[in-house]
Amino acid sequence: MLAKAGFWQRWAGTPMNARQIKLLNRLLDGFAGQLTSGKWAAIAKCSSDTALRDIHELLQRGVLVKRDAGGRSTSYALASPTSGLEVP
Known part of the structure; x- marks a missing residue:
């Protein structure tokens, strides 16, 4: 729960729509599998x-990162606050 609060505190000034907030909360709550479009x-x-x-x-705002696989296998993850790498 602290990680989720820290995430939202970090991105508090970033404009997001309701869909983006909903999906980011899903990722923070432990999304099963890989997030695809x-x-x-x-x-x-x-x-x-x-x-x-x-x-x-x-992606442009640095909230998400694209995972290595491309094409139809493209998936996304939360960006790490310090390294710019994905959060497991």
Whole structure:
């Protein structure tokens, strides 16, 4: 719970929409598996284009990082506050 509070404290000044907040909370609560744009769209109940826009905004702001796999296997993780690497 402290990690979740610290995360939101760190990103308090970053503009985010309701979908982004919902999905980030899911990740912080221990999301099972890997987060893909398809899963984002299903959980947030939005189109895949909207999911990609949400993800790209968070990538640009440094909130998320793209994992190594690419193409259809592209997935995303929370960025580490200190190293810029993903949080397991």
